[in-house]
Amino acid sequence: MDILVYVLYIVAFAMFILGLSGLTAPRSAVRGNKIAAAGMAVAFIATLIHIRTTSSWVIIIAALAVGVIAGIPPARRVKMTAIPQLVALFNGVGGGTVALIAWGEFIESDGFTALRVSSGPPIPLVVASLFAAIIGSLSFWGSIIAFLKLQQILPSRPLTVGRLQRPLNVVVFLGSVAASVVVGIGAITTGAAPIWFVAILIFAGLLGVVTVLPIGGADMPVVISLLNALTGLSAAAAGLALNNIAMIVAGMIVGASGTILTNLMAKAMNRSIPSIVAGGFGGGTGAASATAGIGDQQAKSTSASDAAIKLAYANQVIVVPGYGLAVAQAQHAVKDMAKVLEARGVEVKYAIHPVAGRMPGHMNVLLAEADVAYDAMKEMDDINAEFSRTDVTIVIGANDVTNPAARTDPNSPIFGMPILNVDESRSVIVLKRSMSSGYAGVENPLFFAANTTMLFGDAKKSVTQVTEELKAL
Amino acid sequence: MDYTGFLANIAILVLSGFIGFAVISKVPNTLHTPLMSGTNAIHGIVVLGALVVLGTAENPGIPLQIISFIAIVFGTVNVIGGFVVTDRMLAMFKTRPASVDSTDGKN
DSSP: OHHHHHHHHHHHHHHHHHHHHHTTSTTTHHHHHHHHHHHHHHHHHHHHHHTTTOSOHHHHHHHHHHHHHHHHHHHHHOOGGGHHHHHHHHHHHHHHHHHHHHHHHHHHTTTTTHHHHHSSOHHHHHHHHHHHHHHHHHHHHHHHHHHHHHTTSSOSSOOOOGGGHHHHHHHHHHHHHHHHHHHHHHHHTTOOOHHHHHHHHHHHHHHHHHHHTTSOGGGHHHHHHHHHHHHHHHHHHHHHHHTOHHHHHHHHHHHHHHHHHHHHHHHHTTOOHHHHHHOOOSSSTHHHHHHHTTTTOOOOBOOHHHHHHHHHTOSEEEEEEOHHHHHHTOHHHHHHHHHHHHHTTOEEEEEEOTTOSSSTTHHHHHHHHTTOOGGGEEEHHHHGGGGGGOSEEEEESOOGGGOTHHHHOTTSTTTTOOOOOGGGSSEEEEEESSSOOOTTOOOOGGGGSTTEEEEESOHHHHHHHHHHHHHHO | OOHHHHHHHHHHHHHHHHHHHHHHSSOOGGGHHHHHHHHHHHGGGHHHHHHHHHHTOSSOOHHHHHHHHHHHHHHHIIIIIHHHHHHHHHHHHHOOOGGGGGGGGGO
16 A cells, blocks of 8 residues: 555656646646646545544644645635735645644654654654754745735835844844754654743744735846745655655655746846845945946836827837736726727737746736737846837836846946846836836836936726727827 | 665755755745745645654554654644745736736746
8 A cells, every 4th residue: 555655756746846837838837727726626635545544634634624724715815916815824824734733743743753763763863853844834924924015914114133234144043043953852862842832933933924025026036936935845754754755756846846947037137146035135334335326317208198199100119017007907008098098009918027026927927917918028138129129118117127228337226137128129118106206116217318208197097098088089 | 765865855845846946046026925825835744753753653642642642733733824825826827818828928
């Protein structure tokens, strides 16, 4: 029977790999996800076979039922604009599971001391369990904070304790390591008191909290991606501790792919992962020096009817969406406007910066929801050369990713970050609620450029007005 | 499990890491969110760990039962919710105007 379980695990992880490779292309993605889900079902059945003699069926079935009831409705009903926080939440509970598994093992093996007699090399197994406990708890609490920030329950700006932030992080980190050492020593002697294991979970959880709190909203794509990778790694560690190959493979694949994605995001912001995790970026010191250069220039505001006329007589229009589009839920309005423009023979394209929005690919999902064909959504490298050939570019709720200072001003905090070269197009219309600066706290010279006009107001309302004016033309 | 078994697991771990890198190295930005959400669902595999810990314990005490119960609930939410939301997202990428089919090759 155990051979059957092992074989089923192998089948399962082969399906994960197959499914995941399907997720790398739009055409095969739906099938890829289904294959991965089927693999999960196989692994699940194998596990039930493995534990078939258990006396805890009642608890298991009750817990599974609660999980299904709690998991499906939010996944079905969530608005696409709220996807980042939902993914953060699902990621968090995954990390929480890992931490609880490690805790359960600790209890079951009398502080890991039973590992010595029963199952082979105790020290590596204990280390894997402790790693799983720390990273799992960190990921759980970090994700909860990320969720609260994305849900606007906590402010999305960086929350720090100033100069004490770094010492605080170090102390909390050392606390979790110290508690782990106590538990580790206990494992090879007489077993540590349970309170020490709880201390690990608390310190690691605090580490997650103090790490994510200082990270601002626009860095969220990196944070979510990083937390996802961490949960994967902790799952792999738990798999090692439990000698479960399905968990090892699945966890490690997620860890590796999450690391790649995190790196891509960090690169798109021209910042290193450590500097993002160190947090506190934006809204701080850099702002003052950056504003000085702009002085008292005036941005020109425009009206919906003027904007409509400009758009109607363009050959090509590029839409640059940002987080503001998600906040205003303007994706359907944008698609309606594009439809009207296309009916007039105007070509409409969408330029999407890799870190626009609050998670990797956030804008693509929103536009896809509004039925924008995925081949009309252009990646930064593909479209940057086109701006100079474009009559009108509409920037909807994006700011820092269009800031030409990143190219021209070495003193700017975002200097060197790859941006969309919006300023090269013949004219630019910026939809924005007010003149406030972007997340980085940096003034955007684009708003004051000669070819830029501002259309103030809620993005959705503005776009709808423009569409109506277009129809009336 | 002896040391050989443990080391075999480490070997599997290392190879899986390389597979993860290889499979994901070229993903269009369009799919970053579904990919994250999909991998998020896959790490829901941890629910197996929760099942094993509780399922293999002889006479689990109340603390272990409570911890395992929460762990299984969390893990199930992660895996079921993750796959459902990913499927929903991907279904949107599928619905395009019918005429677009001929231009599929561009991406």
